[in-house]
Amino acid sequence: MSDASVEIGLSVAESxxxxxxxxxxxxxxxxxxTGSGIILLFAVLALAAxxxxxxxILREPLLQNLNGLDAEGMPLSPSGRYLLGTDNLGRDVxxxxxxxxxxxxxxxxxxxxxxxxxxxxxxxxxxxxxGKLDMGLMRFTDMxxxxxxxxxxIAFAGLMDGKILHLHPAWxxxxxxxxxxxxxxxxxxxxxxxxxxxxMVRVIRGQVLSIKERDFxxxxxxxGASNARLIFRHLLPNVIPTVIVLAAMNTANTIMLEAGLGYxxxxxxxxxxxxxxxxxxxxxxxxxxxxxVIAPGVAIVLTVLAFNxxxxxxxEVLDPNRAR
Amino acid sequence: MNFLSRFLTRLFWSGVTLLGTAVLVFFLINVMxxxxxxxxxxxxxxxxxxxxxxHSYHLDEPIWKRLxxxxxxxxxxxxxxSYVTDQSVTQAILTRLPVTASLAATAVVMWLxxxxxxxxxxxxYRGRWFDRGVLVGATFSLSLPAFWLARMLQYGLAYKLxxxxxxxxxxxxxxxxxxxxxxxxFVGYYARLIHTNMVEVLDSxxxxxxxxxxxxxxxxxxxxxLPNALIPVVTVLGxxxxxxxGGVLFTENVFALPGIGTLxxxxxxxxxxxxxxxxxxxxxxxxxxxxxxxDILYRWIDPRIKAGY
Numbered sequence: 001m002s003d004a005s006v007e008i009g010l011s012v013a014e015s016x017x018x019x020x021x022x023x024x025x026x027x028x029x030x031x032x033x034t035g036s037g038i039i040l041l042f043a044v045l046a047l048a049a050x051x052x053x054x055x056x057i058l059r060e061p062l063l064q065n066l067n068g069l070d071a072e073g074m075p076l077s078p079s080g081r082y083l084l085g086t087d088n089l090g091r092d093v094x095x096x097x098x099x100x101x102x103x104x105x106x107x108x109x110x111x112x113x114x115x116x117x118x119x120x121x122x123x124x125x126x127x128x129x130x131g132k133l134d135m136g137l138m139r140f141t142d143m144x145x146x147x148x149x150x151x152x153x154i155a156f157a158g159l160m161d162g163k164i165l166h167l168h169p170a171w172x173x174x175x176x177x178x179x180x181x182x183x184x185x186x187x188x189x190x191x192x193x194x195x196x197x198x199x200m201v202r203v204i205r206g207q208v209l210s211i212k213e214r215d216f217x218x219x220x221x222x223x224g225a226s227n228a229r230l231i232f233r234h235l236l237p238n239v240i241p242t243v244i245v246l247a248a249m250n251t252a253n254t255i256m257l258e259a260g261l262g263y264x265x266x267x268x269x270x271x272x273x274x275x276x277x278x279x280x281x282x283x284x285x286x287x288x289x290x291x292x293v294i295a296p297g298v299a300i301v302l303t304v305l306a307f308n309x310x311x312x313x314x315x316e317v318l319d320p321n322r323a324r
Numbered sequence: 325m326n327f328l329s330r331f332l333t334r335l336f337w338s339g340v341t342l343l344g345t346a347v348l349v350f351f352l353i354n355v356m357x358x359x360x361x362x363x364x365x366x367x368x369x370x371x372x373x374x375x376x377x378x379h380s381y382h383l384d385e386p387i388w389k390r391l392x393x394x395x396x397x398x399x400x401x402x403x404x405x406s407y408v409t410d411q412s413v414t415q416a417i418l419t420r421l422p423v424t425a426s427l428a429a430t431a432v433v434m435w436l437x438x439x440x441x442x443x444x445x446x447x448x449y450r451g452r453w454f455d456r457g458v459l460v461g462a463t464f465s466l467s468l469p470a471f472w473l474a475r476m477l478q479y480g481l482a483y484k485l486x487x488x489x490x491x492x493x494x495x496x497x498x499x500x501x502x503x504x505x506x507x508x509x510f511v512g513y514y515a516r517l518i519h520t521n522m523v524e525v526l527d528s529x530x531x532x533x534x535x536x537x538x539x540x541x542x543x544x545x546x547x548x549x550l551p552n553a554l555i556p557v558v559t560v561l562g563x564x565x566x567x568x569x570g571g572v573l574f575t576e577n578v579f580a581l582p583g584i585g586t587l588x589x590x591x592x593x594x595x596x597x598x599x600x601x602x603x604x605x606x607x608x609x610x611x612x613x614x615x616x617x618x619d620i621l622y623r624w625i626d627p628r629i630k631a632g633y
Contacts, residue, residue: 139337143345146608148570151588152349155600158592159353256469260574263471264589279472286479297472305467312463 031313035248038306042299046101059092061099061273075289085291087282096273097295103274104303107189108255114193115254116200116247123204124239128212128231134205141201149195150260156191157266184268192257199253200246207239241318249311252304259300275300327623334619338612345608346398346601350391353597363595364407394601403605404598406591413602416587421606423493424583427576428568430499431506432561439511443518443553444545447526458519462512470571474505474578491580502575509571510564517560521553555626562618566611 026032045052052058065086070076078085084093126137144152211217217234225233261267262276270277275296282292361377362369369377378384382393397404403413446455481501482490488501525531526549534548569584576585584603591599 139341139344142341143348143608145566146341146345146611147349147604148566148573148607148611150570150573151604151607154573154589154592155349155353155604159595159597159600252467256467259469260471263469263574264577264592266592276469276471279475283475286475287483290479293472293475297469297476300469300472301464301467304469305464308463308467 025317026314029313029317031309031316033313035306035308035310035313038302039310042101042303042306043105045098046105049098049102052098053095058098059095061091061095062271065091075285075292077289078291084295085289087278087289087292088285093278093292093295096278097275097299100273100275100278100296100299101303103185103268103272104255104258104300107185107192107258107268108251108303110189111192111196111254111258112247112251114190115197115250116243118193119197119200119246120204120239120243122197123201124208124231124235126201127205127208128227128235138201138205141198144195145198149198150257152195153191153257153261154264154266156194157188157261184272188258188261188268189254192254192261196250196253196257199250200243203242203246204239207242208235211235211238245311245315245319248307248314252307252311255300255307256304331620334616338616342605342608342612346395346605347391349601349604350394351387353600354387354390360407360595360597363597398605403602406596406599408591408594408596408599413598416599417584417602417606420583420587423499423581424569424572424576424585426496427499427502427506427581427583428572430503431510431568431571434503434507435511435514438507439514439518440550440554442511442515443522444550446515446519447522447549447553448541448545450523455519458515462516465508465510465512468509470505470509470574471578473508474502474575477501477505477508478578491578493581498579498581502579502581505575505578506568506571510568514557514560517557518553521556522549525549525553555622558621558625559618562614565614566607569607569610 049058049061053060075088076082076086082092082094084097087093087096122137122141126134212230212235217230220230220234258267258274259276259279262274262278263280265277265280267276268274278296279293282289282296286293360381360383361374364377364381365373382390385393394404401414403417405412406416442458446458449455478490478501481504482488489498492498522545531544531549534544539548572583573585573588575581576583577589580586584606587599588603590596591603
């Protein structure tokens with residue numbers, strides 16, 4: 001126990017850059033391999049989706065097709081023609097699932113990057129400068145921590161939708177959908193990013209507080225290094241491993257939030273296929289066509305699970321002090 | 325610093341945090357464009373009516389003045405009136421709070437009843453297949469979306485098997501399945517948390533001492549190790565109030581329970597700004613007071629802190 005901590009202390013003190021031995025270790029970690037494997041699969045599918053449609057492997061996700069409904073106008077069950085069945089508008093569930101991965105991953109990762117930028121900046125400044133700045137920033141963090149992120153997100157996302165409604169009469173709504181799809185993605189990832197940075201701040205701040213008292217930082221300061229140099233050359237590289245771990249875990253969180261917003265109808269607006277809205281639209285047909293609800297749910301679970309596994313695996317390799 | 329002054333400092337900062345949250349959320353929600361008068365009067369209202377509403381709700385005043393009005397209202401314990409139903413926000417929240425509180429309490433009891441034995445046993449059989457299985461299951465439970473799990477359990481256990489009421493609120497039995505849903509989402513995390521603490525505690529000298537004296541395995545695990553392993557769980561429970569409220573929001577909606585979660589979602593759909601403010605402030609108050617309570621309880625549960633070890 002004590003030997004291990006001494007060794008870790010030395011490896012951090014000796015080099016200002018992350019441990020290079022970590023890289024081969026990553027390829028041996030089953031958690032990392034499983035997690036990144038699933039993520040890679042979804043990412044490839046998401047990127048290739050338009051091509052797959054072009055090659056007629058995948059149907060058009062927005063195409064509302066009468067052939068996709070039975071004689072009573074109900075969605076079809078899974079069959080050879082529609083592998084996961086159709087939804088209530090006769091759209092192919094499999095195709096919507098694959099296109100949904102585009103939205104989920106894009107929004108989730110963009111939101112994670114937003115959150116990481118905010119959380120890292122606040123954590124670094126707070127830990128490095130201390131004093132009044134630290135107190136102010138930590139109070140600000142506490143305020144954000146005191147509201148459930150999903151509640152804050154639906155409040156903003158819901159009110160933001162209102163703005164669009166007021167610009168055009170409700171019955172003209174659909175004409176601007178193309179434009180709104182783009183805007184929706186951006187506003188949704190910004191909202192999610194702005195509500196999910198808090199978890200990172202305390203961890204980063206704590207690390208900065210301990211690193212800035214290390215000898216190599218004192219030495220550098222004594223040699224006349226500027227604050228900016230201390231932050232960017234010495235503190236930042238040393239917190240990067242932790243940031244990577246937290247970012248991977250936070251992506252699980254942001255993807256879950258995106259799905260939650262979609263489910264409540266305040267996420268990326270229709271007809272964009274998102275996993276959350278697929279579940280919301282499909283739940284009325286659950287009893288006759290359960291696959292409409294089950295399939296997107298499994299997709300969410302798999303993606304979130306993958307990022308959680310990746311985060312845990314990375315933590316074991318990069319940040320063994322904090323791993324259980 | 326003695327206990328009282330420490331407590332008062334904490335209390336002061338909790339108040340500052342709450343006030344700051346109120347101001348922050350007020351600005352963010354009111355800066356979001358969208359004409360509130362239209363929400364109140366409907367899309368066909370004439371400009372005269374709109375102007376009248378603007379005046380009576382102080383919407384024509386600058387935002388900092390409106391913030392002043394709102395804070396003054398808050399100081400009198402009044403959260404304002406709903407734009408849509410004109411119901412008092414305080415009243416609406418107070419009638420719905422008991423449902424949410426009992427749902428949360430049911431869920432916490434359920435997941436602790438499962439997580440404690442799982443955590444203790446995985447610590448005892450560390451590294452065996454049972455431990456690894458629970459680890460995988462725990463990560464899986466962390467990855468479940470609340471709304472989807474709620475739908476699946478509702479379909480399987482309530483609709484197909486008929487063990488529970490499908491939806492709506494008719495007394496305690498209606499809280500069981502929503503409670504199970506929430507418990508599913510949190511049990512994995514707590515099982516791991518207790519596991520980690522137990523592993524640490526089992527390594528400590530006093531446990532080895534108890535074993536050396538010939539105490540039975542059950543006595544060692546549950547009388548000597550568990551109480552100390554549970555101490556950090558209290559902190560996490562206090563901090564998890566926010567996460568729990570997030571889960572409650574979805575669960576209540578799926579099971580159509582008349583709690584704070586359904587109120588929050590409904591008011592967002594209605595663009596009912598005072599109601600949204602009310603639910604946000606309520607959850608902030610709950611989270612801040614839970615943290616304060618943990619801070620105080622901690623000294624009582626763990627005398628080592630008071631003694632300064």
